[in-house]
Amino acid sequence: MKSTVNQLMCSYYKANSKKGLYTAVGLSLLLFFNNLSAQNHTVAQRVDSLMKLMTLDEKIGQLNQYSSSWATGPVSPEGNKLQEIREGKVGSLLNVKGVDKTRAMQEIALQSRLRIPLLFGLDVIHGYKTIFPIPLAEAASWDMNAIETSARIAAVETAASGIHWTFAPMVDIARDARWGRVMEGAGEDTYLGCAIARTRVKGFQGKGLGATDAVMACVKHFAAYGAAIGGRDYNSVDMSDCSLWEVYLPPFKAALDAGAATFMNSFNDLNGIPATGNSYLQRDILKGKWGFQGFVVSDWGSIGEMIQHGYVKDQYEAAQAAISAGSDMDMESRCYNRNLKQLVRDGKVSVSLINDAARRILTKKFELGLFDDPFRFSISEREIQTIADTEHRIQARDVARKSIVLLKNENGLLPLAPSKKIALIGPLAKSKVDMLGFWNVEWPDNSDVISPFEGLEARVGKGNLLYAKGCDITDTSKVGFSEAVNVARKADVVILTVGEKRDMSGEAKSRSNIHLPGIQEELIKAIYTTGKPVIVLVNAGRPLIFNWTAEHVSSIVYTWWLGSEAGNAMADVLFGDYNPSGKLPMTFPASEGQIPIYYNYLNTGRPASDDGSFANYQSGYIDLAKSPRYPFGFGLSYTSFLYDGLKLSSEHMKSNEKIEVSFSLTNTGKYAGDEVVQLYFRDQVASVVRPVKELKDFQKIHLDSGEHKTVHFTIDKEKLSFYNRKLEWVAEPGQFDLMIGASSADIRLKSTFVLE
Ligand code: NOJ
Numbered sequence: 176m177k178s179t180v181n182q183l184m185c186s187y188y189k190a191n192s193k194k195g196l197y198t199a200v201g202l203s204l205l206l207f208f209n210n211l212s213a214q215n216h217t218v219a220q221r222v223d224s225l226m227k228l229m230t231l232d233e234k235i236g237q238l239n240q241y242s243s244s245w246a247t248g249p250v251s252p253e254g255n256k257l258q259e260i261r262e263g264k265v266g267s268l269l270n271v272k273g274v275d276k277t278r279a280m281q282e283i284a285l286q287s288r289l290r291i292p293l294l295f296g297l298d299v300i301h302g303y304k305t306i307f308p309i310p311l312a313e314a315a316s317w318d319m320n321a322i323e324t325s326a327r328i329a330a331v332e333t334a335a336s337g338i339h340w341t342f343a344p345m346v347d348i349a350r351d352a353r354w355g356r357v358m359e360g361a362g363e364d365t366y367l368g369c370a371i372a373r374t375r376v377k378g379f380q381g382k383g384l385g386a387t388d389a390v391m392a393c394v395k396h397f398a399a400y401g402a403a404i405g406g407r408d409y410n411s412v413d414m415s416d417c418s419l420w421e422v423y424l425p426p427f428k429a430a431l432d433a434g435a436a437t438f439m440n441s442f443n444d445l446n447g448i449p450a451t452g453n454s455y456l457q458r459d460i461l462k463g464k465w466g467f468q469g470f471v472v473s474d475w476g477s478i479g480e481m482i483q484h485g486y487v488k489d490q491y492e493a494a495q496a497a498i499s500a501g502s503d504m505d506m507e508s509r510c511y512n513r514n515l516k517q518l519v520r521d522g523k524v525s526v527s528l529i530n531d532a533a534r535r536i537l538t539k540k541f542e543l544g545l546f547d548d549p550f551r552f553s554i555s556e557r558e559i560q561t562i563a564d565t566e567h568r569i570q571a572r573d574v575a576r577k578s579i580v581l582l583k584n585e586n587g588l589l590p591l592a593p594s595k596k597i598a599l600i601g602p603l604a605k606s607k608v609d610m611l612g613f614w615n616v617e618w619p620d621n622s623d624v625i626s627p628f629e630g631l632e633a634r635v636g637k638g639n640l641l642y643a644k645g646c647d648i649t650d651t652s653k654v655g656f657s658e659a660v661n662v663a664r665k666a667d668v669v670i671l672t673v674g675e676k677r678d679m680s681g682e683a684k685s686r687s688n689i690h691l692p693g694i695q696e697e698l699i700k701a702i703y704t705t706g707k708p709v710i711v712l713v714n715a716g717r718p719l720i721f722n723w724t725a726e727h728v729s730s731i732v733y734t735w736w737l738g739s740e741a742g743n744a745m746a747d748v749l750f751g752d753y754n755p756s757g758k759l760p761m762t763f764p765a766s767e768g769q770i771p772i773y774y775n776y777l778n779t780g781r782p783a784s785d786d787g788s789f790a791n792y793q794s795g796y797i798d799l800a801k802s803p804r805y806p807f808g809f810g811l812s813y814t815s816f817l818y819d820g821l822k823l824s825s826e827h828m829k830s831n832e833k834i835e836v837s838f839s840l841t842n843t844g845k846y847a848g849d850e851v852v853q854l855y856f857r858d859q860v861a862s863v864v865r866p867v868k869e870l871k872d873f874q875k876i877h878l879d880s881g882e883h884k885t886v887h888f889t890i891d892k893e894k895l896s897f898y899n900r901k902l903e904w905v906a907e908p909g910q911f912d913l914m915i916g917a918s919s920a921d922i923r924l925k926s927t928f929v930l931e
Contacts, residue, residue, distance in 0.1 A: 187216075187225040188290065188546050218541045222534055228289055231516055231526065234533040237266035237291065239512045240472065240504050243280070263287035264512060266536055267294040267472075267504060269342075272616065277337025278553040285549060292540060292549035296340035296472075299390070300359055300614035301325070303332035305567040305739055306624070309612040309716055310345065310375075312578040312735030314361040314760035315810070317851045317875050319374045321574045326378025328567050330390045335561035337553035339543050340391040342439060344375035346426035347396055350771040352761065353406030355684030358613055358716035358736070360401060362760030363773045363807060365422050366870045369429035376433040384436060384542040387551055391539060394430040396441030396474060398456050399423045406770065408685045409442045417863060419445075420898045428465060436469045436539055440502055442477050449484045451477040452493075457501030470503040470535035479508035490514055495523050503532035568740060575737040575744030580757035581811040585729040588708050590751025590813055591668065593634055598641035598666035600659045600702060601673050602648045602695065603714050604628045609648075609674075612716055612736025613681025623739065627672050627712065630742020634750055641666050645702075648676050649693040656701045668708045670749065671699055673721075677736065680716025689767060690720045699724050712745060718763040718805075725804055733757075751813060756849035756875070758810035758918065765804040768796065774807035774919035775866035785920075806920035808853050808870070814844030814880065818852070818915060818923035826928045830906060834890040838915060838924055842878035851875045854888050855919065857912040862899055868919055888915075895930055906930055 216224075226234070241256050259265050260283045271277050277295050284293040301307045307325040316322065326344075333341055345359040348368055361371040372394070381389035399419060403410035414423070427438070438461060441450040450456055451473050461467045478497040479490055487493045494514040497505070505511035518524035544551055581589070591597070603609055607624035625633075632640045645659035646652070663669045673695040678684060690696070691713075700723065703709055710730040713719060714737075724731065732755070737744050747753040764772045783795025785802040795801045817840070824835040842848060854872040858865040871894040876884060890913070895906040908930050916922035 187221040187541075218538055221541055221546065222537045225289065225291070225537060226530065226534060229533070231519060231529070233263045233289060233291075234529050235512060235515045236262075236264040237533045237536050238504050238515070238529070239265050239509075240267040240269060240296070240506045241265055242507055243268045243271040243276075257283055260284050260293065261286045263289060263291060265293065266291075267296060269296040269506065271295050272297060272336060272338070274337045274553045274555050274558040278550055281549050281553065291537070292545040294340055294536070294540060294543075294545075295338045296342060296393070297333065297338050297616070298343070298614055299329050299333045299338070299341035299616060300343050300345070301612070302329045302571070302738060303336065303616050304562045304618070305332060305571050306611050306615045307571050308575050308578040308735055308737045309358045309614070310360060311358050311362060311716070311760060312737060313574060314367065314371055315580050315735070315757040316574065316577040317367070317758055317760075317873060318577050319370060321577050322371055322374045323378040324570050325574050326375045327381060328570055330379045330381060331388045332561055332567065333390050334388050334552055335554075335558045337558070338390060339545070339552060340393060340437065341379055342393045342395060343379065344372055344392065344430065345395050346372040346430055347399075347401030348423050348426065349401035349761070350773040351403070351406035352689050352718040352764065353685050353687060353767065353770060354401065354403055355408055355613075355680045355686065355717070356401070356682055357718075357761065358680040361426070363762060364760065364775070364870050365425050367760060367873070368426040372426040372430040373433040376430045376435045380434060380436065383434070384539065385544045391436035391543070392430070393437040393439050393472065394427055394435045395439035396450070397427060397438050397461065397471070398441060398450060399445050400441035400443050400450070403443060406685050408683050412443045412445050414446065416902055417898050420902055424460070431465055431467055436542075438467065438469065438471045439474055440471055440477065442474050442480065444484055444486070449477070449481045449486050451502050452481050452486055452496035452500045454500040462501055468535070468538075470532065470539065471501055472504040473497060473502045473506045473508065475506050476508045478502060478505050478510045491518065494518060498524055498528050498532065503535050571738055572740035572743050572747070575740050576747045576753040578735060578737060578757055579744065579748050579755050580733040580759055581748070581755040581813075582731040582733055582805060582809075583725065583729065584811055584813070588668070588710060588730045589732075589749060591749050593750055595667040596641070596665065597631065597635060597639075598643070598662045598669045599628055599631055599672065600643050600645050600663060600669055601671045601698065602644060602646055602650070603672040603674055604642060604644065609677045609714060610737060610739075610741035612677050612738070613684065615677075615738075625740055625742035627742045627745050630744070630746040631670070631749070633743065634746040645698045646694055648674070648695065651694060653694060653697065656698060659698065660701055660705055663702045663705045663707050666707060668710065669702050669705075670710045670712060671702060672712045672714060673699065674714035674719070675716055687767070689717060691724075696721055696723055699728065703727060710749070718759075718761050720764060720766065720804065722765060722804065733759075751846065754813045754846050754848040755810065756812060756851065758808050758851045759805055760807070762803045762807045763805035765802075766799055768799060769801065769803065772803055775869050777864050778867050802920075806918050808851070808916070808918035809920065810851070810918070812844075812846075812848045812850065814842055814846040814848040816850045816878070816917065817841040817843045818917070821915065821924040821926055823913070823926055823928060826926075827931055828890065828928065829931050830892045834928055836888040836890060836913065837885050839883055840876060840878065840886050841883035842880055845880055847877070847879045849875055849877045850917065852886055853916050853918065855914040855916065855922070856895065857914070858895065858897070858907070859910045859912065861897065861907050861909070863897065865897065868914060870919070890928070892930075
């Protein structure tokens with residue numbers, strides 16, 4: 176038996192003499208077969224050879240993922256995980272970080288009978304060591320090069336630290352700013368969300384699995400997690416098929432088409448069926464219609480949580496439901512390793528389901544090259560060099576400044592002259608950890624994060640920046656106000672940094688009240704009464720509400736959570752070294768009462784006007800205009816842009832034809848700048864009513880002062896299509912409105928055309 180195992184093993188395992196790990200099976204024999212295995216066999220053949228050797232227990236082991244117990248010692252409260260790894264009962268670990276630790280764990284896995292290497296996964300959501308802006312902020316850049324750079328650098332650092340797999344991108348469309356996880360996605364729009372989903376997968380996976388600077392992407396959370404009722408994390412989702420297919424699923428498909436290696440399912444139920452046990456989502460759509468060949472990991476414990484959902488009675492039924500529905504790997508619920516074998520014995524789960532799941536997981540391990548060298552991602556010298564690469568910080572600063580959105584700038588207060596006496600006031604002025612935002616990889620020391628104070632002081636010179644804290648983020652006491660007011664009085668201009676703590680948006684961080692926390696808006700009022708010009712910087716993980724500030728303060732800059740280079744990026748924008756170009760990827764409500772709020776709503780039979788003039792029996796509120804505080808796609812610049820000369824190559828198109836659209840964009844202001852021009856359509860009459868506006872293309876264009884460019888868009892059938900009642904993707908003949916604007920509410924050019 177042993178020699179058969181050895182021979183068969185050689186056709187899936189490439190020899191590796193490191194640390195004499197394979198001496199047990201005879202290195203010479205392995206070397207002989209090495210050529211055969213690595214070069215002459217396809218991945219599928221190598222997986223087959225391995226699968227032939229595996230017991231049912233070992234196959235189930237591949238489906239099992241644990242969070243590492245390394246930090247708290249080798250023995251977890253629930254048995255000895257290390258021993259289970261040695262016994263081949265674990266296919267993957269999450270939360271193991273760094274070359275030393277991944278190498279140590281891999282060595283343990285290689286003591287198992289078949290020496291199948293572990294996969295290491297981690298939530299690298301917006302950077303590993305170099306922290307980039309939160310994904311929602313990056314989405315505000317509308318800059319695919321910047322977003323790809325961010326994902327690429329995250330992958331390079333992650334892969335150099337021994338990790339094979341990031342649990343990103345999150346592509347959940349979100350229309351409810353109360354939901355804490357809006358910070359982790361690309362906002363409310365499907366078209367923009369698809370572009371970003373593709374870009375981030377490309378960035379993470381680089382030249383493809385197998386490259387030692389690439390990590391597997393994991394597209395999450397499949398599906399519709401962002402539509403949690405009431406914005407309450409983990410809550411149920413109740414949704415029409417049209418919305419599911421048209422609004423929520425396309426970014427997943429876009430990520431899949433970009434080559435995403437893995438998917439993660441979601442905590443929510445969708446119309447009463449938990450996503451983890453949902454065959455329609457995972458088998459019919461993902462692995463069926465879409466032909467996904469990678470594997471699906473459950474979300475943390477979500478297999479077992481189907482008991483609380485009331486979908487299954489116990490862990491035994493949970494395992495059966497999840498594997499049947501297409502969840503391949505069990506993250507941390509232990510339902511698979513405790514029940515799958517018995518389910519097979521009882522004839523409730525067929526071995527072919529387990530074979531399919533194991534095969535999918537092993538395929539990725541082969542594609543990553545882990546059978547050629549299980550330690551190829553765990554090389555200390557590379558880790559040290561990569562993590563210290565200063566170019567990463569330069570890029571992080573650039574992406575951060577591109578993510579900033581200028582919301583208001585009356586009287587041209589910005590950009591600032593550094594010669595002005597500036598006071599920096601507010602609870603976030605000296606914060607480092609809050610600049611990182613939720614889902615940053617934890618490091619013991621955050622001293623290299625640039626706080627707003629450090630960034631601004633570096634620009635105006637040491638000792639030239641006045642400072643007072645004023646209050647804490649969640650304070651209810653105004654004791655610090657008088658000092659802050661005194662400091663403000665000594666300055667020519669005051670910059671106030673307000674917002675959320677790093678753990679106020681993120682997983683399980685839903686808020687019913689999304690106003691500026693604590694008494695921060697009171698602090699702004701106190702400083703405003705000094706009569707000094709005030710600039711407010713809002714650091715947050717979601718759209719916040721700050722109506723008084725929006726109405727009174729002359730300059731407002733939305734700085735989100737910008738990451739390691741936050742302070743420098745803020746200084747770049749405030750002093751005009753970078754002209755802000757960000758545009759909001761989510762609608763900012765004027766009140767929580769308007770939520771869910773999004774630009775691409777349906778008109779209804781009784782539309783209310785946007786200006787708040789309410790006539791009875793209209794679809795509005797009697798106490799509030801239905802229009803948002805800031806619309807989707809909105810963001811100012813220090814310069815101004817003129818849109819004119821709209822031309823359509825034709826006002827009619829057949830479904831196999833295209834219309835070329837062009838217009839002239841001129842920078843009419845004093846500064847060079849970037850403009851995100853946005854193309855929207857409205858299908859005037861359709862068999863399923865269409866939104867008042869839908870983004871269908873955009874471009875980010877750089878123009879020097881006085882420069883102009885002709886901008887081109889193409890209209891084709893795809894851009895005019897939607898899901899009809901039979902869920903067919905169709906473009907129906909009829910008239911369409913074409914709108915080109917600087918935001919969804921600032922339409923500069925209009926026309927109509929007819930699809931014949
Ligand atoms: C739960 C989160 O929902 C998911 O996004 C994350 O990847 C896993 N935990 C692992 O940390």
